[in-house]
Amino acid sequence: MRIDSRNKARYLTGEAKKPPPKDPNYTIWVTENYKVKSWLIDSMDPLLMQRFIRLSTAKEIWEVVAKTFYDGSNETCLFELNQKFFSTTQNGRPLSTYYNELVDIFQEIDHRMTSQEETVERVVQLHSAMARL
Known part of the structure; x- marks a missing residue:
C-alpha cells in the first residue's frame, strides 16, 4: 500500500524503465528505485534482508520475493x-x-x-x- 499510495508501483512492475546513464532522467530513476527498494527491504525481517538487499532494482527484489514465498495459491x-x-x-x-x-x-x-x-x-x-x- 505504501508503494502504490506514493505512485511508485511502476518500479515493481517494470513499467518505470531504467533510462540510459546519459539520460537527464537517469538520476531521478535511480533515486526513486532506491526509495522503493528501501521500502521493500525495511519491511522485511533482518534475516530476510540479507537475501535481497544486493539485488539492483526494486523490480528484481519484488520478483525474487514472489518466487520465493508465493506458490500461486493461498x-x-x-x-x-x-x-x-x-x-x-x-x-x-x-x-x-x-x-x-x-x-x-x-x-x-x-x-x-x-x-x-x-x-x-x-x-x-x-x-x-x-x-x-
Missing part, C-alpha cells in the same frame, strides 16, 4: 487462518476484542478465497484446498 495462508480461528480463545479479554479478532480472521479468509475465484480452474483449486483444511 492454500498455506488459508490453512494458517483456519488454525488461528480454531485456536483463538477469549482468554479473559472483553467479548468485543475477541469478536473483532474472529471477524478479522473471517475477513482475511473471505479475501483470500474471493481473490482466487477468477477462473473455473481456480474455483476447483479453491474447493480442493478448502476440503483439505
